[in-house]
Amino acid sequence: xxEVAFTEEVIRLAGDEIRTCIQxxxxxxxxxxxxxxxxxxxxxxxxxxxxxxxxxxxxxxxxLCTSCLxxxxxxxxxxxxKAVISALRQICEREGSVSRDASFEKIFxxxxxxxxxxxxxxxxxxxxxxxxxxxxxIMEMGIELLSRGKVSLxxxxxxxxxxxxxxxxxxxxx
Amino acid sequence: MDSSERPMRIGVYICxxxxxxxxxxxxxxxxRFAETLPNVVVARDIQFTCSDAGQNTIKSDIAExxxxxxxxxxxxxxxxxxxxxxxxxxxGLNQYMxxxxxxxxxxxWVHMESPALATQKAKDLISMAVAKASLLRPLETESIPVSRxxxxxxxGVAGISAALDLANAGLRVYLVERRPTIGGYMALLTDVFPTxxxxxxxxxxxxxxxxxxxxxxLMTYSEILAIEGTVGHFRVTxxxxxxxxxxxxxxxxxxxxxxxxxxxxxxxxxxxxxxxxAIYMAIPQSVPLVACIDxxxxxxxGLCAEACPADAVKYDQQPEEFKLDVGAIxxxxxxxxxDASRKEEYGFGRYRDVVTTLQIERMLNxxxxxxxxxxxxxxxxxxxxxxxIQCVGSRDHTVGNxxxxxxxxxxxxxxxxxxxxxxxxxxxxxxxIDIRAGGEGYEEFYLRAQRLGxxxxxxxxxxxxxxDDGLYIHYEDTFLGKTIMKRYDLVVLSIGLxxxxxxxxxxxxxxxxxRPDRFFEIxxxxxxxxxxxxDGVFIAGCASGPKEIQVSIAQxxxxxxxxxxxxxxxxxxxxxxxxxxxxxxxxxxxxxxDTCPSRAISVKDTAFVDEARCKGCGTCAAACPVDAIExxxxxxxxxxxxxxxxxxxxxEYPFIVGFLCNWCSYAGADLAGTSRIxxxxxxxxxxxxxxxxxxxxxxxxxxxxxxxGVLIAGCRIGECHYVKGNLxxxxxxxxxxxxxxxxxxxxxxxxxxxxxxxxxxxxARKIEEFVEELRDLGPVGTELAAALPSGKV
Ligand SMILES: Cc1cc2nc3c(=O)[nH]c(=O)nc-3n(C[C@H](O)[C@H](O)[C@H](O)COP(=O)(O)OP(=O)(O)OC[C@H]3O[C@@H](n4cnc5c(N)ncnc54)[C@H](O)[C@@H]3O)c2cc1C
Ligand code: SF4
Ligand code: SF4
Numbered sequence: 023x024x025e026v027a028f029t030e031e032v033i034r035l036a037g038d039e040i041r042t043c044i045q046x047x048x049x050x051x052x053x054x055x056x057x058x059x060x061x062x063x064x065x066x067x068x069x070x071x072x073x074x075x076x077x078x079x080x081x082x083x084x085x086l087c088t089s090c091l092x093x094x095x096x097x098x099x100x101x102x103x104k105a106v107i108s109a110l111r112q113i114c115e116r117e118g119s120v121s122r123d124a125s126f127e128k129i130f131x132x133x134x135x136x137x138x139x140x141x142x143x144x145x146x147x148x149x150x151x152x153x154x155x156x157x158x159x160i161m162e163m164g165i166e167l168l169s170r171g172k173v174s175l176x177x178x179x180x181x182x183x184x185x186x187x188x189x190x191x192x193x194x195x196x
Numbered sequence: 197m198d199s200s201e202r203p204m205r206i207g208v209y210i211c212x213x214x215x216x217x218x219x220x221x222x223x224x225x226x227x228r229f230a231e232t233l234p235n236v237v238v239a240r241d242i243q244f245t246c247s248d249a250g251q252n253t254i255k256s257d258i259a260e261x262x263x264x265x266x267x268x269x270x271x272x273x274x275x276x277x278x279x280x281x282x283x284x285x286x287x288g289l290n291q292y293m294x295x296x297x298x299x300x301x302x303x304x305w306v307h308m309e310s311p312a313l314a315t316q317k318a319k320d321l322i323s324m325a326v327a328k329a330s331l332l333r334p335l336e337t338e339s340i341p342v343s344r345x346x347x348x349x350x351x352g353v354a355g356i357s358a359a360l361d362l363a364n365a366g367l368r369v370y371l372v373e374r375r376p377t378i379g380g381y382m383a384l385l386t387d388v389f390p391t392x393x394x395x396x397x398x399x400x401x402x403x404x405x406x407x408x409x410x411x412x413x414l415m416t417y418s419e420i421l422a423i424e425g426t427v428g429h430f431r432v433t434x435x436x437x438x439x440x441x442x443x444x445x446x447x448x449x450x451x452x453x454x455x456x457x458x459x460x461x462x463x464x465x466x467x468x469x470x471x472x473x474a475i476y477m478a479i480p481q482s483v484p485l486v487a488c489i490d491x492x493x494x495x496x497x498g499l500c501a502e503a504c505p506a507d508a509v510k511y512d513q514q515p516e517e518f519k520l521d522v523g524a525i526x527x528x529x530x531x532x533x534x535d536a537s538r539k540e541e542y543g544f545g546r547y548r549d550v551v552t553t554l555q556i557e558r559m560l561n562x563x564x565x566x567x568x569x570x571x572x573x574x575x576x577x578x579x580x581x582x583x584x585i586q587c588v589g590s591r592d593h594t595v596g597n598x599x600x601x602x603x604x605x606x607x608x609x610x611x612x613x614x615x616x617x618x619x620x621x622x623x624x625x626x627x628x629i630d631i632r633a634g635g636e637g638y639e640e641f642y643l644r645a646q647r648l649g650x651x652x653x654x655x656x657x658x659x660x661x662x663x664d665d666g667l668y669i670h671y672e673d674t675f676l677g678k679t680i681m682k683r684y685d686l687v688v689l690s691i692g693l694x695x696x697x698x699x700x701x702x703x704x705x706x707x708x709x710x711r712p713d714r715f716f717e718i719x720x721x722x723x724x725x726x727x728x729x730x731d732g733v734f735i736a737g738c739a740s741g742p743k744e745i746q747v748s749i750a751q752x753x754x755x756x757x758x759x760x761x762x763x764x765x766x767x768x769x770x771x772x773x774x775x776x777x778x779x780x781x782x783x784x785x786x787x788x789x790d791t792c793p794s795r796a797i798s799v800k801d802t803a804f805v806d807e808a809r810c811k812g813c814g815t816c817a818a819a820c821p822v823d824a825i826e827x828x829x830x831x832x833x834x835x836x837x838x839x840x841x842x843x844x845x846x847x848e849y850p851f852i853v854g855f856l857c858n859w860c861s862y863a864g865a866d867l868a869g870t871s872r873i874x875x876x877x878x879x880x881x882x883x884x885x886x887x888x889x890x891x892x893x894x895x896x897x898x899x900x901x902x903x904x905g906v907l908i909a910g911c912r913i914g915e916c917h918y919v920k921g922n923l924x925x926x927x928x929x930x931x932x933x934x935x936x937x938x939x940x941x942x943x944x945x946x947x948x949x950x951x952x953x954x955x956x957x958x959x960a961r962k963i964e965e966f967v968e969e970l971r972d973l974g975p976v977g978t979e980l981a982a983a984l985p986s987g988k989v
Binding site: 044046047048049051052056057061062064065095097100 | 657659670673
């Protein structure tokens with residue numbers, strides 16, 4: 023994908039308004055994980071518009087978004103910065119450049135999508151399978167939590183799965 | 197002269213224009229051709245028709261040959277129509293008995309390589325002009341006497357300047373203000389940028405002048421209830437609300453009555469910071485200096501009446517209705533502040549130390565609620581650190597205000613300076629997206645603020661939180677790329693300006709249109725800055741969008757001078773080239789009402805066109821489903837005659853009939869001529885005032901008569917001289933295309949194009965493209981023939 027094609031693809035996925043970004047930083051300063059990010063959401067939008075694909079996709083920030091949507095609610099230009107993140111994640115996945123955080127993210131999301139909630143046990147197990155070096159500490163902690171009744175082995179499904187499906191659709195995560 | 201008695205006698209004058217026309221067109225042949233046309237009694241070719249000699253030839257022919265109408269085949273009517281109208285009037289003909297054939301800009305200059313085809317085109321253009329001239333009727337320009345009085349609605353700084361200028365020029369002015377005092381927001385501001393002079397000090401003398409000027413009748417605490425009539429004679433009804441204080445008795449001492457009043461309410465003139473009594477004076481400099489009782493607060497105890505030494509308090513005062521007859525109206529209803537509590541994340545209304553710039557203006561005011569001190573409302577202590585947050589309620593889609601309010605950057609620069617000057621140790625920051633300081637002396641003002649040590653932090657604040665020790669704001673310093681949380685004593689929201697809801701009634705009564713930002717729309721975004729779409733109505737100051745004091749004053753004066761121009765003579769001439777209704781045919785469907793950009797049509801059983809309002813675009817005539825509306829000039833029968841004349845020979849293929857709007861696309865076609873941009877000869881252009889004038893029957897008639905294509909061209913979207921005529925044209929084209937498809941004609945034979953007066957090249961290329969497209973389609977009727985199994989038509 024060329025630089026231009028990259029910008030166009032993100033715009034296609036996340037909306038034409040992106041072009042109107044004024045780099046005001048409302049999104050990044052609304053973001054609850056901004057302090058952990060290498061590039062702020064605002065900067066990601068700029069990287070996208072500048073066609074700086076490798077920098078944008080390599081940014082750990084895109085895996086730190088918790089989908090709280092404050093950026094999207096507050097952006098004065100009606101941009102959906104969260105949708106930009108989703109678009110970048112999607113392009114990453116398509117191109118196979120998925121980081122460890124991304125694999126966790128995928129397992130997490132798959133569970134939410136299929137059950138409407140996560141099961142700590144299933145989540146840790148699935149993650150440990152894909153990241154064996156993380157398996158030991160996870161298991162140690164898991165046993166401790168299990169013994170204190172903090173995690174449960176029963177993984178239920180929430181009511182209103184259709185609502186969950188709708189939310190996924192609206193966030194452009196399908 | 198009456199054509200029913202004898203056939204029209206028409207003279208045709210074909211201009212050589214030196215070699216401008218004669219080098220390409222065979223003028224001699226054109227003259228011989230013109231002689232053969234019906235009703236033509238004389239045809240001449242003249243070297244320069246616009247010269248005195250040329251004009252004299254026309255004049256003597258009119259006298260000697262008893263001509264009824266004149267056709268001049270020469271340059272564009274946009275150039276010399278006024279000249280030849282004058283010529284024929286001097287010879288005793290009615291000025292409207294003239295038609296021009298544009299054989300220079302739209303023929304000889306654009307077809308320099310094809311003289312033979314160009315000469316054939318010129319013949320068509322002349323025979324179209326003669327066909328139209330045969331149907332011309334004399335039109336009388338009517339003058340109506342007008343009222344020379346002017347109503348100014350709104351007594352802010354814009355309305356005040358308009359009223360003073362009019363009164364000083366000798367016109368009577370009614371100044372209607374809905375609040376108890378004039379002055380508007382300017383009367384409440386502290387020092388004002390860009391010079392930081394005291395606002396009320398420069399405004400109060402003007403307010404007093406309004407009060408003292410015998411030509412101004414000031415009606416405060418009053419509202420407009422109804423407006424009827426049109427330019428020259430607006431009949432206005434309004435009401436003055438009771439103040440419950442007799443203005444002839446009140447001495448303005450105020451301390452006596454309000455000192456006695458036991459009721460305290462938040463003072464709206466301090467934006468809620470201070471308090472006032474139920475009987476109050478809006479500001480110490482109020483004009484008129486008369487107290488007013490707020491009936492929502494008054495408990496009817498009667499103490500003020502007892503306290504008043506002048507016996508001015510009158511609880512039985514009644515609303516008083518007034519009626520005015522004015523020739524023009526100036527709308528100067530100003531703005532309203534954005535309601536900061538709508539941006540919940542900033543906590544206004546929840547956190548006491550979050551205030552607005554208007555409140556800061558009042559705090560900084562020596563006569564204000566804090567006597568000029570900048571304090572934290574929560575503690576009453578001086579604020580040591582102050583953050584200004586810009587663009588609150590402006591440039592923000594989430595609150596529906598995508599526009600920039602234009603003055604709030606400057607207002608914050610000003611207030612920050614004033615604070616820094618008063619408290620040099622204070623930490624004062626301005627959090628901005630862009631600093632907009634684009635006026636005379638404004639960038640210097642910005643520099644001054646920087647030199648004073650005010651911090652400029654680029655990044656829009658996302659939220660404000662209250663902590664134990666102050667307010668915390670969150671932002672990203674976008675230059676550092678860091679998200680930051682910072683503590684301040686006081687947070688000031690730089691609120692934007694919105695369209696004033698108080699002006700809604702007035703806007704509706706007058707039929708003013710609004711822009712998407714909800715401010716009143718002016719007639720042209722550049723060229724007519726203070727005119728409304730409605731004749732005789734002008735808009736000044738922030739009523740038409742956020743602006744600073746200087747521009748508001750300039751607009752007040754501009755509106756006043758426009759009103760003077762209109763009314764000074766005491767009469768106005770009505771353009772007779774308007775629409776009229778055939779009441780026999782009208783079915784009262786009201787379709788025309790909304791198409792009219794000038795709101796000239798009303799329907800009571802049948803439609804009625806107010807000729808004083810009508811601008812002659814003809815959109816209504818095209819919209820009427822039963823052809824009950826006609827135009828006095830550019831009438832249906834005249835245009836149909838032009839179409840028939842154009843299609844009589846069809847000397848080439850493909851053959852196009854074009855309808856071009858006078859203001860943009862016809863002017864664009866003229867420009868193609870003056871720029872010598874060459875395009876194919878296949879089009880015959882008919883001038884209409886607006887693309888919206890093109891009646892579906894014109895298109896059908898052209899195609900029926902064998903035109904291979906029809907081109908409609910109008911101003912670019914958003915630039916229509918009549919606001920939305922081009923959109924109406926577009927809608928009609930879409931419907932027509934469907935109809936064409938149904939009757940088996942390829943809808944691509946109807947093309948619509950937008951072209952600005954500066955886009956001669958665009959128009960030329962559109963014509964070229966269309967010729968190519970039509971070549972591909974084959975002659976009109978090809979598709980009908982193909983549809984028949986036998987291949988026969
Ligand atoms: C915080 C702040 C600071 C500012 N500081 C500056 C500055 O330093 N320098 C500067 O140049 N500009 C400044 N401005 C801008 C300035 O306030 C405006 O330019 C000015 O008020 C415009 O005047 P106006 O007459 O158009 O409108 P307004 O001041 O709004 O006056 C309109 C008047 O019309 C009346 N009215 C409304 N509706 C009706 C009705 N239906 N019938 C009768 N009367 C009606 C209103 O009551 C009001 O009196 C500032 C603005 C803000 C918000
Ligand atoms: S909030 Fe919107 S406009 Fe501002 S930087 Fe983020 S995406 Fe751009
Ligand atoms: S003037 Fe400045 S603060 Fe006001 S809206 Fe425009 S950019 Fe924002």
